[in-house]
Amino acid sequence: MLFIIEDTINGILMGSIYGLAALGLTVIFGVLKVINFAHGSLLMVGMYVAYWAVLLTGMHPYLSLVVVVPVMFVFGYLLQDILIKPIFKSEKEVREPITVIIVTTGVWYILDNLALLIFGPQYRNIQDNPLRGKMLEIGDMMVSVPKLWGFFTALATALVIYLFLRKTRMGRAVRATSLDRDAASLQGINQYRIYNIAFGMGTAVAGVAGVTLVPFYNVFPTVGVLFDIKCFIIVVLGGLGSIGGALLGGMIIGVIESVGPQFMTATWTEAIVYALFLAFLFLKPSGLFGVKYDW
Amino acid sequence: MTPSLARGLPLVVLALVAFGLPLAVTSATYLHILILLFLYAYLTTSWNLVGGFAGVLPLGHAAFVGIGAYTSTILSLQYGVSPWIGMFVGGLLSSLVGVIIGLPTFKMRGAYFALATIAFAEGIRVMFENIDYLGPLQINGPRGLQIPPLKTGLVHFMFADKEPYYYIILVMLAAVLALTWAISRSKLGYYLVAGGEEPEAAQSLGINVAHAKLAAMAMSSFLTALAGTFWAQFTLYIHPKSVMSLDISFEIAFIALIGGRGSIAGPVLGALLLRPVSDFSRIYFGDTLPGLHLIIFGVVLILVMLYQPRGLQEPLTRLYRRAMGRLIGDRGAPG
Amino acid sequence: MKVLEIKKVRRYFGGIKAVENFSLDVAEGAIVGLIGPNGAGKSTLFNCVAGVFPPTSGEIVFLGERTAGLKPWDLCRRGLARTFQIVKPFAARSVLYNVMVGAFAGTARRSEAERRALEVLQRLRMEHLSHARAGNLTIADRKRLEIARALATRPKLLLLDEVMAGLRPTEVDEMVAIIKGLRDSGMTIFVIEHIMRAIMALSDRIAVLQFGSKIAEGTPQEIARDERVIKAYLGEDYGAA
Numbered sequence: 001m002l003f004i005i006e007d008t009i010n011g012i013l014m015g016s017i018y019g020l021a022a023l024g025l026t027v028i029f030g031v032l033k034v035i036n037f038a039h040g041s042l043l044m045v046g047m048y049v050a051y052w053a054v055l056l057t058g059m060h061p062y063l064s065l066v067v068v069v070p071v072m073f074v075f076g077y078l079l080q081d082i083l084i085k086p087i088f089k090s091e092k093e094v095r096e097p098i099t100v101i102i103v104t105t106g107v108w109y110i111l112d113n114l115a116l117l118i119f120g121p122q123y124r125n126i127q128d129n130p131l132r133g134k135m136l137e138i139g140d141m142m143v144s145v146p147k148l149w150g151f152f153t154a155l156a157t158a159l160v161i162y163l164f165l166r167k168t169r170m171g172r173a174v175r176a177t178s179l180d181r182d183a184a185s186l187q188g189i190n191q192y193r194i195y196n197i198a199f200g201m202g203t204a205v206a207g208v209a210g211v212t213l214v215p216f217y218n219v220f221p222t223v224g225v226l227f228d229i230k231c232f233i234i235v236v237l238g239g240l241g242s243i244g245g246a247l248l249g250g251m252i253i254g255v256i257e258s259v260g261p262q263f264m265t266a267t268w269t270e271a272i273v274y275a276l277f278l279a280f281l282f283l284k285p286s287g288l289f290g291v292k293y294d295w
Numbered sequence: 296m297t298p299s300l301a302r303g304l305p306l307v308v309l310a311l312v313a314f315g316l317p318l319a320v321t322s323a324t325y326l327h328i329l330i331l332l333f334l335y336a337y338l339t340t341s342w343n344l345v346g347g348f349a350g351v352l353p354l355g356h357a358a359f360v361g362i363g364a365y366t367s368t369i370l371s372l373q374y375g376v377s378p379w380i381g382m383f384v385g386g387l388l389s390s391l392v393g394v395i396i397g398l399p400t401f402k403m404r405g406a407y408f409a410l411a412t413i414a415f416a417e418g419i420r421v422m423f424e425n426i427d428y429l430g431p432l433q434i435n436g437p438r439g440l441q442i443p444p445l446k447t448g449l450v451h452f453m454f455a456d457k458e459p460y461y462y463i464i465l466v467m468l469a470a471v472l473a474l475t476w477a478i479s480r481s482k483l484g485y486y487l488v489a490g491g492e493e494p495e496a497a498q499s500l501g502i503n504v505a506h507a508k509l510a511a512m513a514m515s516s517f518l519t520a521l522a523g524t525f526w527a528q529f530t531l532y533i534h535p536k537s538v539m540s541l542d543i544s545f546e547i548a549f550i551a552l553i554g555g556r557g558s559i560a561g562p563v564l565g566a567l568l569l570r571p572v573s574d575f576s577r578i579y580f581g582d583t584l585p586g587l588h589l590i591i592f593g594v595v596l597i598l599v600m601l602y603q604p605r606g607l608q609e610p611l612t613r614l615y616r617r618a619m620g621r622l623i624g625d626r627g628a629p630g
Numbered sequence: 631m632k633v634l635e636i637k638k639v640r641r642y643f644g645g646i647k648a649v650e651n652f653s654l655d656v657a658e659g660a661i662v663g664l665i666g667p668n669g670a671g672k673s674t675l676f677n678c679v680a681g682v683f684p685p686t687s688g689e690i691v692f693l694g695e696r697t698a699g700l701k702p703w704d705l706c707r708r709g710l711a712r713t714f715q716i717v718k719p720f721a722a723r724s725v726l727y728n729v730m731v732g733a734f735a736g737t738a739r740r741s742e743a744e745r746r747a748l749e750v751l752q753r754l755r756m757e758h759l760s761h762a763r764a765g766n767l768t769i770a771d772r773k774r775l776e777i778a779r780a781l782a783t784r785p786k787l788l789l790l791d792e793v794m795a796g797l798r799p800t801e802v803d804e805m806v807a808i809i810k811g812l813r814d815s816g817m818t819i820f821v822i823e824h825i826m827r828a829i830m831a832l833s834d835r836i837a838v839l840q841f842g843s844k845i846a847e848g849t850p851q852e853i854a855r856d857e858r859v860i861k862a863y864l865g866e867d868y869g870a871a
Contacts, residue, residue, distance in 0.1 A: 090604075110594060116586045282399045481740065
């Protein structure tokens with residue numbers, strides 16, 4: 001029994017990191033109403049930035065946030081400004097320009113294969129870091145310390161985003177745009193600048209998720225694909241655009257992945273996750289907290 | 296020369312050239328490349344039925360390739376059924392899967408459908424990588440299935456030379472193009488275009504948009520599975536990564552989108568332009584610059600989407616029409 | 631015979647009452663106008679009638695059949711066609727293509743669909759535009775295309791949602807003549823319009839909607855004399871249009 005509790009706890013911790021990654025996706029969707037298919041690749045970029053920052057300076061992995069967050073924010077900001085904004089401008093009346101999906105898919109492929117070209121296919125990790133392999137003993141149970149850090153980082157990030165959207169002037173402008181872009185424009189809010197900021201934020205959040213992974217996870221060019229598809233599934237489970245839903249959806253996936261292997265071959269849990277996704281798709285496509293009419 | 300003859304003539308010339316190519320191309324490598332080119336043209340044209348005409352974005356067509364490949368291979372290895380029959384069984388199975396994906400998703404936003412196709416395709420791949428036996432059917436997990444080249448001949452869909460494969464895929468491509476042409480002029484074709492462009496208006500004109508899309512999806516997944524069987528018989532070895540990987544799904548979609556979704560010539564043009572890029576970059580830079588062709592695809596895709604969203608077929612057709620107009624003094628009817 | 635019966639229809643969006651307790655009959659061969667200030671609930675009512683969304687309560691009967699549960703395409707196949715206030719052409723296609731989409735509602739044969747489409751285009755005097763790209767049309771032609779597409783489905787009841795907005799006075803007159811011609815050929819027409827001159831010239835009966843409720847119904851003369859209507863609506867607009 002104990003090991004199931006242990007697995008559940010570790011699953012929740014890992015799942016919160018999935019949720020953190022999905023949070024970035026949901027922030028972008030909430031405002032732009034499009035799904036960024038390159039999200040996993042952005043997370044991959046964040047991981048490489050963190051990896052090199054830590055490796056070159058020997059800093060604490062979490063200190064790399066100081067580098068990763070601004071770099072990724074600017075990266076996302078420019079990505080939206082240069083590649084996605086023109087599509088919105090040319091397809092103004094379209095509710096959800098499918099072209100955005102296509103372009104972000106293109107970005108996904110470019111980034112992943114550029115990483116392959118530049119860094120090669122090998123798995124990299126930082127052996128020499130204070131968090132690696134650390135375990136916390138609670139009675140007879142072992143809890144992974146780097147995942148625990150990730151868990152708190154996820155909660156903190158969610159809280160920061162929530163407070164930003166509720167309490168700051170800029171955050172209110174973002175929310176206004178997400179509710180009604182035309183009305184917001186009439187209020188003098190520059191819609192496209194808000195889009196840039198939201199995309200930058202979502203990308204920065206992907207970067208934060210990357211930082212939490214670097215202490216214990218391998219970095220490789222296609223690592224994003226794993227997270228990409230997980231993020232898609234999580235946001236569908238939790239409901240697109242919902243912050244709490246992203247975290248909860250992530251934890252559900254995390255628990256399935258960590259408890260599942262007690263009962264079946266580990267690789268099968270992946271199939272279970274897909275099955276769950278499809279079940280939601282058929283039965284409750286708006287997810288746990290999603291807005292129904294929007295879909 | 297009458298205008299309609301003038302417009303038909305290039306097609307005839309094209310067909311003759313395609314038919315005679317193996318006489319000129321004697322190198323097995325080049326013939327192989329040509330076969331893959333036509334295979335991709337076939338796949339992108341099949342994709343286009345739903346991805347182009349129905350205005351949605353399927354990103355998991357490799358699943359159908361895989362279902363087709365595995366169905367005919369299992370049937371022929373374990374039950375001695377001719378791959379020609381297995382081909383159609385695979386097609387029907389694949390069609391069923393396509394409808395199952397489409398049922399819940401066609402009523403929702405486009406992104407949902409795109410996500411569902413990716414997840415479905417990856418789910419099926421993961422399943423195949425994890426199963427050795429599905430009931431009595433041997434799947435062999437990640438190791439895949441080998442087809443021993445014992446019996447050659449048309450009945451067994453197996454040949455010692457590459458020429459027969461060339462002609463089979465050429466005929467398949469011609470057939471799927473003819474089908475696309477017929478559909479584009481049929482009620483279904485009009486309904487797909489209408490539902491893809493303005494769903495609300497389409498519905499008010501008597502169109503059940505979701506039904507039309509389902510019909511397109513069923514056909515597209517059926518046709519795609521046939522290519523899976525071809526692939527299996529051509530390479531004689533299939534495993535989940537070779538017939539079901541996300542890379543295949545994306546390459547199909549990218550080629551069709553760059554060439555021009557929703558047009559008949561677009562996907563073929565895309566394959567003609569991009570497949571060589573992919574082959575040659577693999578041949579010459581495969582070791583030093585892996586994935587180079589995918590970077591090129593990605594960059595071209597983005598540029599096309601930003602500057603020529605209806606694909607390269609549009610400017611190319613315009614050029615072609617102008618050239619033909621010069622040549623025979625016929626402007627060609629617009630639309 | 632009544633083509634359309636709207637019985638005590640309500641439509642709420644959350645707490646907002648878009649249409650409140652609205653009843654109206656549309657007799658066969660009549661042109662019935664629906665007027666009211668912006669946001670009065672006219673388009674919402676049309677959407678209920680056309681099956682885009684169901685009324686919150688009440689019922690709608692089309693050709694003797696309750697429409698509950700019927701989708702827009704079901705209603706279209708039963709003989710109800712509509713235009714949209716914001717026109718929605720299949721912009722990348724030709725005018726003929728657009729109209730053929732409608733014509734396919736009654737036939738599966740391409741040649742027959744093309745014949746019916748050309749017939750409609752002729753009737754609306756826009757056959758010279760057959761091969762023009764729908765997205766390149768002027769506003770007036772787009773409005774006509776919207777009607778042409780609906781007509782090609784060969785409806786018994788036609789819902790027209792502000793087909794004259796944005797037209798020049800001569801174009802309005804032309805449109806009035808076209809709509810009257812449709813009625814004369816046996817079609818029933820239910821029309822939302824802002825341009826008073828047009829609706830007065832066109833309609834056999836007019837219903838007036840304000841804040842989701844019907845405040846008056848009658849012949850154009852009666853409506854023009856109705857105190858509440860003048861106060862609520864016509865007072866400021868009648869002369870201007």
